Amino acid sequence: MKVTIFGSGYVGLVTGACLAEAGNDVLCVDIDPQKIAMLQQGEVPIYEPGLCDLIRTNVASGRISFTTDVSTGVAHGLFQFIAVGTPPDEDGSADLQYVLAVARSIGEHLEDYRVIVDKSTVPVGTADRVHVAIQEALTQRGLTVEYDVVSNPEFLKEGNAIADFMKPDRVVVGTDNPRTAELLRLLYAPFNRNHDRMVVMDIRSAELTKYAANAMLATKISFMNEMANIAERVGADIEMVRQGIGSDSRIGYSFIYPGAGFGGSCFPKDVRALGHTSEQTGYDAALLKAVSEVNQKQKHLLFKKIESHFNGDLDGKVLSLWGLAFKPGTDDMREAPSRVLMEELWAVGARVQAYDPQAMEEARRIYGKRADLTLCQSHEQALENSDALVVITEWQEFRSPDFDQLKQALRHPVIFDGRNIYDPAWLQQLGFTYYGIGRGCRWMPT
Numbered sequence: 001m002k003v004t005i006f007g008s009g010y011v012g013l014v015t016g017a018c019l020a021e022a023g024n025d026v027l028c029v030d031i032d033p034q035k036i037a038m039l040q041q042g043e044v045p046i047y048e049p050g051l052c053d054l055i056r057t058n059v060a061s062g063r064i065s066f067t068t069d070v071s072t073g074v075a076h077g078l079f080q081f082i083a084v085g086t087p088p089d090e091d092g093s094a095d096l097q098y099v100l101a102v103a104r105s106i107g108e109h110l111e112d113y114r115v116i117v118d119k120s121t122v123p124v125g126t127a128d129r130v131h132v133a134i135q136e137a138l139t140q141r142g143l144t145v146e147y148d149v150v151s152n153p154e155f156l157k158e159g160n161a162i163a164d165f166m167k168p169d170r171v172v173v174g175t176d177n178p179r180t181a182e183l184l185r186l187l188y189a190p191f192n193r194n195h196d197r198m199v200v201m202d203i204r205s206a207e208l209t210k211y212a213a214n215a216m217l218a219t220k221i222s223f224m225n226e227m228a229n230i231a232e233r234v235g236a237d238i239e240m241v242r243q244g245i246g247s248d249s250r251i252g253y254s255f256i257y258p259g260a261g262f263g264g265s266c267f268p269k270d271v272r273a274l275g276h277t278s279e280q281t282g283y284d285a286a287l288l289k290a291v292s293e294v295n296q297k298q299k300h301l302l303f304k305k306i307e308s309h310f311n312g313d314l315d316g317k318v319l320s321l322w323g324l325a326f327k328p329g330t331d332d333m334r335e336a337p338s339r340v341l342m343e344e345l346w347a348v349g350a351r352v353q354a355y356d357p358q359a360m361e362e363a364r365r366i367y368g369k370r371a372d373l374t375l376c377q378s379h380e381q382a383l384e385n386s387d388a389l390v391v392i393t394e395w396q397e398f399r400s401p402d403f404d405q406l407k408q409a410l411r412h413p414v415i416f417d418g419r420n421i422y423d424p425a426w427l428q429q430l431g432f433t434y435y436g437i438g439r440g441c442r443w444m445p446t
């Protein structure tokens, strides 16, 4: 099948590469000429495990190509995927300018029947607005062309995106037309063989399903962070509590890890956008507000612990930061807790020596050259002449470091573990001062 995808970011590229791998003829369109030039040369502008190989293989076999030319894009695919960004607007609502710009340009070039597939995360009612934008452009051209608008939200996780797309838990399709549901069923058939994963519903329910899923996951994290903060105050260890509650099958173990707050391009903005949608209907979504509020506070927690350990004197101190990406498996630093921490440290005169296995380029792009940030070649190098270690992203390579070497490298044997990846008792035995999240007390060497 012929597929066009507008937006060559995380979602667009993964969707394009996986659909091409299944045998479809995919054309990816983006307004960023630099990005398209890179992709045409076989370079992938983002880090996502397996994506680069998948794109290169399919470029070589001619099943995926890239362009900035909208008219070629509209002419190409029966399916026109919209996978552009929906960043937060100032009031927290989703900024739909990119989605509607794509809709308009589809309307400006539409000649034959097309299925417009909304894959971006968009507020309830957006499919109607996409429909209107296309119709207005067609009316201006004095044309009548048939088309359908479908909601098909994406649930992939960065870091595991290829597997998530190839073996989805579900494929949600929101449509008011059984014909488009059948067309999408054909397109998704290669990913739907084991059992039927397609959940077909009305458009508004599909749009809300994506927000409800992200809000639920974000709520689990903020709930655990709240419990961690209580555990810390009452002398309990949240890691014990986590195991105690996770063993209940009604609760389960996933997404109940306390930490330095959730970031990324989805949860923070989607919780806010859903709250905004709800406000517009006159409903006060108190729980959603609390989820965001708890998360905001959590992102400042590590700084507070560091500041208190150094008795408020951080001017001239050097902190080693392990991890910059908002989670392991990606180079994405959008709304990452590492950014909040670094900016707080810089504000009080501290210096940061940071290392991340994938996000170094992204950090360089965001912060450029600055005297109080050294981007190091390895996690070991980040420790040199530093006053303490802060772990903020739980990459595998940080989980079992050589603690003797670590202790020798640091000026003070202090670890701030923003993801609870270390055993406090063990570190205490090794002579470290350990701070975790919700771990009852401050673990001091005996």
Ligand SMILES: NC(=O)c1ccc[n+]([C@@H]2O[C@H](COP(=O)([O-])OP(=O)(O)OC[C@H]3O[C@@H](n4cnc5c(N)ncnc54)[C@H](O)[C@@H]3O)[C@@H](O)[C@H]2O)c1
Pocket (backbone or CB within 6 Å): 006, 007, 008, 009, 010, 011, 012, 029, 030, 031, 032, 035, 083, 084, 085, 086, 098, 101, 102, 119, 120, 121, 122, 154, 155, 156, 157, 158, 265, 266
């Ligand atoms: N990143 C994720 O993990 C994830 C998961 C599920 C859903 N989503 C949702 O999917 C959408 C896309 O997210 P992303 O992370 O891939 O975004 P992204 O910022 O990585 O990529 C968006 C791309 O769209 C391009 N673009 C903007 N306007 C365009 C236009 N008019 N025509 C063509 N291209 C255009 C940009 O240049 C950019 O390359 C968002 O709504 C997001 O919430 C993201």
